[in-house]
Amino acid sequence: LNQTHVDKEYLIIDGASTDETAALVKKYEPLFEGQMKWISEPDNGLYDAMNKAIRLAHGKVIVFINADDQICSGGVLQACAPILEGRADYVLSSALLVDAAGKQLGISEADIRKTFLQIPCCHQAAYCSLDILRQLGGFDDDTYSLAADADLFSRIYESGARAAVSNAVTCRYYVGGASASVRSEVELITMMLRHKESILRRCHEEKGFAAQAAASLYKLVRRCLRGRVVPPGKWRALMVELVAVMPVSEKRRLLCKWRRKANMLTFRRLVTSGSKKSSEKILCRALLRLHM
Numbered sequence: 001l002n003q004t005h006v007d008k009e010y011l012i013i014d015g016a017s018t019d020e021t022a023a024l025v026k027k028y029e030p031l032f033e034g035q036m037k038w039i040s041e042p043d044n045g046l047y048d049a050m051n052k053a054i055r056l057a058h059g060k061v062i063v064f065i066n067a068d069d070q071i072c073s074g075g076v077l078q079a080c081a082p083i084l085e086g087r088a089d090y091v092l093s094s095a096l097l098v099d100a101a102g103k104q105l106g107i108s109e110a111d112i113r114k115t116f117l118q119i120p121c122c123h124q125a126a127y128c129s130l131d132i133l134r135q136l137g138g139f140d141d142d143t144y145s146l147a148a149d150a151d152l153f154s155r156i157y158e159s160g161a162r163a164a165v166s167n168a169v170t171c172r173y174y175v176g177g178a179s180a181s182v183r184s185e186v187e188l189i190t191m192m193l194r195h196k197e198s199i200l201r202r203c204h205e206e207k208g209f210a211a212q213a214a215a216s217l218y219k220l221v222r223r224c225l226r227g228r229v230v231p232p233g234k235w236r237a238l239m240v241e242l243v244a245v246m247p248v249s250e251k252r253r254l255l256c257k258w259r260r261k262a263n264m265l266t267f268r269r270l271v272t273s274g275s276k277k278s279s280e281k282i283l284c285r286a287l288l289r290l291h292m
Contacts, residue, residue, distance in 0.1 A: 007059075008035060008059070008077060009035050009036070009037065009057070009058060009059055010032060010035055010036040010037070011036075011037055011038070011053045011056055011057060012025055012036065012037070012038035012039075013038070013039060013043070013049040013050070013052050013053050014038065014039065014040040014041075015040075015041070015042060015043045015049060016040050016041050016042045016043075017040070021040070022040050025038050025040075037056065039052070039056075044141060045141060045145055046066070046145075047138075047139035047140075047141035047144070047145070047148040047149075048141045050064050050138070050139055051138040051139055051141060054130065054133050054134060054138045055138075057130055059130060060083065060084060060129065060130055060131075061080040061083050061084065061127050061128065061129060061130065062127070062128055062130050062133065063080070063124070063126065063127050063128070064123050064124060064126075065124050065171065066124065066174075068174035069124045069171055069172060069173050069174055070171060070172040071170065071171055072096065072169055072170055072171055072172060073170075076168070076170045076171075079091055079093055079127055079166055079168055079170050080127040082164040083127060083128075083129055083164075087162070087164065088162045088163060088164035089128070089129045089132050089156075089161035089162045089163070090126060090127065090128040090129060090132065090156060090161055090162075090163055090164070091126070091127040091128075091163075091164045091165075091166055092110035092111075092112060092120055092121040092125065092126055092163065092164070092165050092166065093110055093121065093125040093126070093127070093165075093166040093167075093168050093169070093170040093171075094107050094108060094109045094110055094121070094125060094166070094167060094168065094169045094170065095107070095108045095121065095122050095124060095125040095169065095170070095171050095172070095173040096108075096169050096171070096172045096173065097173055097175050098172050098173070098174060098175065099174075099175055099176065100174070100176060105175060107169060108121070108122060108125075108173065109121075109167070110125065110126075110165050110166070111165075112157075112163055112165055113206075113209075113212070114216075115153055115154055115157045116154050116157070116191075116192065116195050116198055116199045116202065116213070117188075117192065117199075117212065117213055117216040117217075118150055118188060118216060119147075119149055119150040119153060120153055122149075122171075122173050123149040124170075124171040124173050125169075125170050125171050125173070126153070128156070129161070132156060132159070132161050133152075135159070136152065136155050136156065136159060138152070139151075139152050140152070143190070143194075144187050144190075144191070145183070145187070146181070146183055146184040146187050147184055147187035147188050147190070147191050150188060150191055151191045151194065151195075154191065154194075154195045154198070157198075158195070158198050182223060182224060182227035182229045183229075185220045185223045185224050185227070185229075185231075186224060186229060186231060186232065188220050189217070189220050189221065189224070189231050189232050189235050190232050192213075192216075192217060192220075192235075192238065193232060193234050193235070193238060196238055196241075199213055199238075199242075200241060200242075200245065203242065203245045203246075204245060208250075210242050210243075210245050210246045210250070211246060211250050211254060213242050214239060214242045214243060214246075214254060217235060217238065217239055217242070218239075218287070220235075221235055239287065243255075258287050
């Protein structure tokens with residue numbers, strides 16, 4: 001209600017919730033003076049609901065705000081100006097992270113270099129051309145239940161869409177939702193495997209990207225092992241290819257790091273075979289076997 005941009009619409013997609021959501025929406029609906037539309041019906045999860053919004057929207061730019069999140073300020077919709085002015089197809093901005101108690105945890109800044117490895121910014125802080133999202137078919141909710149936004153950003157990047165990055169903090173993002181689970185790590189690895197060719201292309205084009213990609217993959221696999229979840233099996237082949245395209249100096253530095261960590265963890269007292277330290281030692285040794 002505090003947004004200063006005049007030409008806008010609000011779409012509320014409710015999954016037939018049984019709490020007071022519908023009553024609350026009806027209470028505030030008159031205050032939006034016809035700029036709000038809403039539906040309440042069963043859906044197949046978060047990204048199915050977001051795809052419904054893509055189909056129902058009439059504007060040029062769209063941003064997705066989930067139930068626990070908030071738009072920061074009255075002028076935040078001005079962040080979509082680069083798209084409206086024809087200078088960009090999507091805008092990545094920053095988010096203020098808060099916990100369940102409302103405590104501010106810091107700022108998550110947009111970083112387009114994270115594309116293909118994780119999410120370049122939370123989708124609550126991303127403004128996208130509606131035409132681009134429709135051309136790409138929206139979120140792939142058939143493949144992903146937690147990482148469809150990271151996959152969509154990857155496909156937007158692959159499409160050649162023009163990006164703009166803003167330092168503006170445009171939303172308050174609640175930390176601790178479903179995307180914080182180990183399942184999201186599995187889906188991010190799956191996403192990296194899906195976009196392997198684009199990742200390897202960037203490794204050749206951008207200095208240091210191979211090492212960045214290898215580090216991201218290492219962290220994802222480590223978190224899976226710590227959560228006692230088996231990561232997608234083809235991650236090993238991707239890691240081999242990432243290391244293969246690295247300059248010799250980077251490759252030596254990375255292998256020395258894995259060897260040093262494996263040796264260090266070997267001499268530490270391991271409480272159980274399933275401990276976090278044991279899992280990381282196993283991972284380091286496995287990586288070294290791949291590249292010896």
